[in-house]
Structures are given as structure tokens and as C-alpha cells.
Amino acid sequence: MPTPPPADVIAPHTHPDEIETRAAFDRRLATGSLAGLTVQGLRLDLDPVPDLTATDVAGTLFVGCRFANREVGADLVRRGANVVPPFSGLPYPTQPSHLYTPEDLAAGFAEGGFAGMYDTRVYTHFREHGGALPDVREALGQRLHDHGVDNALADATRAWLATHGPQSVVGVMGGHAVPRGSVPYRMAAVLGWELARADRLVVTGGGPGVMEAANLGAFLAAWPADELNTAIDLLAAAPDFTDHDRYTAAALAVRQRYATPPAVPQQRGPGLDWARTGGLAIPTWLYGHEPANLFAGKIAKYFSNAIREDTILRLARGGIVFAPGRAGTVQEVFQAATKTYYGTDGASGAYVFLDRAYWTRELPVESLLRPLFAASPFGDLSTTVHLTDDVREAVRVLTATA
Numbered sequence: 007m008p009t010p011p012p013a014d015v016i017a018p019h020t021h022p023d024e025i026e027t028r029a030a031f032d033r034r035l036a037t038g039s040l041a042g043l044t045v046q047g048l049r050l051d052l053d054p055v056p057d058l059t060a061t062d063v064a065g066t067l068f069v070g071c072r073f074a075n076r077e078v079g080a081d082l083v084r085r086g087a088n089v090v091p092p093f094s095g096l097p098y099p100t101q102p103s104h105l106y107t108p109e110d111l112a113a114g115f116a117e118g119g120f121a122g123m124y125d126t127r128v129y130t131h132f133r134e135h136g137g138a139l140p141d142v143r144e145a146l147g148q149r150l151h152d153h154g155v156d157n158a159l160a161d162a163t164r165a166w167l168a169t170h171g172p173q174s175v176v177g178v179m180g181g182h183a184v185p186r187g188s189v190p191y192r193m194a195a196v197l198g199w200e201l202a203r204a205d206r207l208v209v210t211g212g213g214p215g216v217m218e219a220a221n222l223g224a225f226l227a228a229w230p231a232d233e234l235n236t237a238i239d240l241l242a243a244a245p246d247f248t249d250h251d252r253y254t255a256a257a258l259a260v261r262q263r264y265a266t267p268p269a270v271p272q273q274r275g276p277g278l279d280w281a282r283t284g285g286l287a288i289p290t291w292l293y294g295h296e297p298a299n300l301f302a303g304k305i306a307k308y309f310s311n312a313i314r315e316d317t318i319l320r321l322a323r324g325g326i327v328f329a330p331g332r333a334g335t336v337q338e339v340f341q342a343a344t345k346t347y348y349g350t351d352g353a354s355g356a357y358v359f360l361d362r363a364y365w366t367r368e369l370p371v372e373s374l375l376r377p378l379f380a381a382s383p384f385g386d387l388s389t390t391v392h393l394t395d396d397v398r399e400a401v402r403v404l405t406a407t408a
Contacts, residue, residue: 026103026161032056040066047071047092047103047154050078063087070101070150093147098128100147102154105162106307108284108300112258120250120297125307129294132309138292148309156313159306163286163321165277166207173355175207176404177322179338180216180329180360182296186256187242191219192235193360193397194329198223199234200401202282209321211314212289212299212307214247216329218257221301224285228267237264247297257300280304286321290314319345325355325404328371330364339371346390347382354390358400362393 025031025045034040039062047070050056055074064086072092073079079089092100111125120126135144166174178198184190198208198220208224210217222241226234237260244256267283280286280303287302292311299305308314319326319342326342328335339357346354359365359372366372372393379387392403 024157026157035061038062042066044069045071046157047099047101050074058082070099070154090150093143093150096147097124097131098147098151099154100150102151102158105155105158106305108261108298108302108305111298111305111307112254112300115254115258120254123254123298125294125298129291132291132294138311152308152310152313155306155308156317159288159317162280162304162306163207166281169278170205170207172321172323172352174205174324175209175321176201176324176355177209177318177326177342178216178220178329179211179326179331179335181331181335182213182215182217182247182293184215184219184329185242185245186218187238187245190216190329190361192238194219195223195234195238196231197327197360197397197400198225198285199227199231200398201404202227202285204401204405205281206324206405207281208285209318210285210287210299210302211318212287212302212305213293213296214253214299216331217287218299218301220327221284221287221299222260224281225261225283225301225303226264226267227282229264233264250297253297254300257297261300288314288318315341320351323352323355325358327358327360327400327404328365329360330368336369336371339375343375343378346387347378349382349384354387356403357391358403359391359393360395360397360400362395365393 023043025034025043026047028048031045031048034043035056038060041062041064044067049072051072051074058078059081063082066082066087067090068079068082068087069090070092079091083089111123113124114127115123135141140148178194180190180194194216200223201208202224208220210220222237223234226237240260240263241256244252247253284301284303286304286306287299288306288308289299290308290311292309306317315338319338328339342357345351357375372391376388376391379390394400
């Protein structure tokens with residue numbers, strides 16, 4: 007029988023020797039030594055260009071950094087540094103030092119529409135270089151990129167987890183094809199709105215449908231409920247994600263309309279406003295044919311779908327809501343169930359299934375999940391399964407013990 011890995015294997019780690027911002031780099035540079043540090047994804051070719059000629063760089067790793075010229079990198083290697091330069095010809099950063107924002111993914115839409123935005127250009131490149139089975143050079147670039155996202159995601163969530171604990175992170179799963187304005191879409195949006203207002207970090211797979219709706223609710227958490235309904239009505243003018251340009255334009259228009267949230271007392275802690283301005287989305291370019299979900303506060307976009315799926319479920323220790331969905335959603339149910347059954351990532355929260363009839367008759371997942379959880383080596387976990395048709399009941403279950 008599989009056993010959980012040791013706690014130190016799955017726990018987020020702090021790496022004080024990693025430098026990911028220019029401000030942190032400049033502070034360490036002023037000491038005269040970068041020895042033993044890792045410098046990630048910085049533009050060291052921009053003014054003020056740092057003078058590294060007298061700096062101790064023994065054992066320093068520069069990964070994905072840009073220098074003023076090749077000689078700078080060569081000199082660093084001669085003096086004991088290790089340099090992994092950014093790969094040329096890639097439309098994405100080899101080692102991103104921060105998570106994406108909606109503005110990052112949508113960059114270029116105003117000039118070139120859906121085909122011209124950053125997100126689509128990366129997807130086009132991904133397809134042209136082998137897709138899920140890339141050539142060696144592309145594979146290395148993608149792995150470095152995804153490691154950078156891993157690192158940035160750990161940095162972004164560390165303060166949240168320290169303030170609120172792992173049981174405050176809630177995943178929302180469900181169908182990607184749910185049209186804007188539909189009843190399931192509105193339910194997921196209200197769910198995200200309620201959870202964010204209850205200081206829960208909403209995490210989705212970053213796609214359209216239920217995922218977009220949940221992030222939309224979190225994006226508008228500071229606004230009254232009638233504004234959430236207004237936003238959904240505006241988005242419903244472009245309900246189908248396959249109409250890429252109209253779908254994306256509607257999202258950007260709603261973002262612009264609600265760009266400045268009303269001033270309300272904040273209780274989440276310093277630097278955590280993004281949790282109530284969209285929460286977190288974790289999408290993948292494997293599904294790059296779907297428009298980007300532009301309502302998350304931070305976006306951890308991966309090339310590897312396997313890493314992305316595991317990451318969502320690892321983070322969502324405060325429970326997972328499953329809205330109606332098909333094969334992908336059912337796969338996520340049992341992928342999550344495996345982690346819960348074996349305690350892979352520690353204690354799990356509630357499994358909340360929205361739409362009782364759907365999950366008991368159309369796709370009777372409950373009949374498999376309850377006996378499975380009852381046989382867990384950690385005791386009877388079947389009571390973690392909840393079915394409801396009421397969003398507010400779902401919120402009560404998810405906020406009862408976190």
C-alpha cells in the first residue's frame with residue numbers, strides 16, 4: 007500500500023539564496039558578493055546596468071538572466087559563476103520570476119485581437135514545436151519556464167498560507183463549456199464571490215466556464231452582489247468561448263469597468279489583495295485553444311498539464327467544489343480522491359458536489375467515492391463528501407472549520 011511521502015518532501019520551502027527581483031539583487035550587489043546565490047530571470051541589461059567586474063560570483067547561478075552583452079556572461083563564468091542564459095527565439099521567459107497577470111496574457115489583444123495576444127502567440131509556438139511532445143531544445147525551455155512558475159507560485163502563496171493556513175485554500179472544478187450567463191455559471195460566480203468575502207483563496211484551473219465564473223466572483227468580491235449580476239449579464243453577450251475575439255473582448259471590458267474596487271476594510275494581511283481581486287488560476291497551454299481566463303488575480307500558467315493538475319489539488323487543502331462537468335472533471339474528482347485516501351498532502355477539506363441530481367443519477371460519483379473514503383487507512387473519511395443544490399450551503403461547509 008502506498009504511504010504518504012515525508013512531510014518535508016511536499017512542504018513549501020523557503021530559499022533565501024534565490025534572488026528574483028532587481029531590488030533584492032541591488033541590495034546584495036552592494037555588499038560586494040553574490041557568491042552562492044541563484045539569480046533568476048532578471049533583466050541585467052537595462053539601466054542602470056550593474057557593474058559585476060569586482061563582485062565575488064563564486065558558485066553564483068544566473069539562470070534566465072539577460073546581460074548587456076555576451077562578454078559579461080563569459081566573464082562571470084571565467085570567475086566561477088554558472089550561467090544558464092535565456093534561450094533565444096522563445097516567446098516566453100525561460101525563467102519567469104513572477105506569476106502572470108491578466109494584463110500579461112492579454113498583451114497585444116488591442117492591436118492584433120485574439121491571434122495577437124501574448125497567450126495565443128505562446129500557444130502557437132507550443133504547437134509549432136511539438137505540442138505535448140516538444141523537441142529537445144523546446145523541452146528544456148519549457149521545463150525551465152515551468153520551474154520558474156513553480157518557484158513564483160510558492161513565493162506568491164507563502165504569505166497567504168502563513169496568514170490563513172492551508173485549510174483556507176479552496177479549489178473550484180467544473181465544466182469548461184458552461185456558457186456565460188447560464189445557471190451553473192451564475193452559481194459558480196456566487197460561490198467564488200462568497201468564498202473570497204470569507205477570506206478563502208479561490209483556486210481554479212484557469213479555463214473558461216465554471217473556472218472563469220469562480221474567478222470572476224472572487225474578482226468582484228469587494229463589490230455588492232448586484233454588480234456581480236451586472237458583470238455576468240455583460241459577459242453573457244459573448245457566451246461561447248469558441249468565439250475567441252468576442253469572448254476575450256467582453257472579459258477585458260468587464261475588467262476595465264471594475265478596475266478600481268470600492269474601498270472596504272481589509273483583513274487578509276499585507277500584500278494579499280490579489281486574493282479578493284480574482285484569486286488564483288492555474289491553467290496550461292495544453293488547452294491553449296481555449297481563451298485565457300482573465301479574472302484571476304494571479305495566474306500560474308504551465309506547459310505541463312500533469313504538473314498543473316497536481317499543483318491545483320496540492321494547494322486546495324480547504325476543500326474542493328465540483329460543479330457539473332464531464333470526463334475532465336470526473337478525472338479530477340478521483341485524482342483528488344487518491345491524495346485524500348492516502349493523505350499524500352496532509353489533511354483534506356470537504357468534497358462539495360454542486361447539483362445533487364447530476365452527481366447521484368447522471369454521473370453517480372458519490373456511490374463510488376463514499377465507500378472508497380470509508381476504507382481510507384486514516385479512518386472513515388466518507389463524511390467529507392457533501393452534495394447540495396445550494397451555493398450558500400456549500401460555502402457554509404467550506405468555511406465551517408478553516
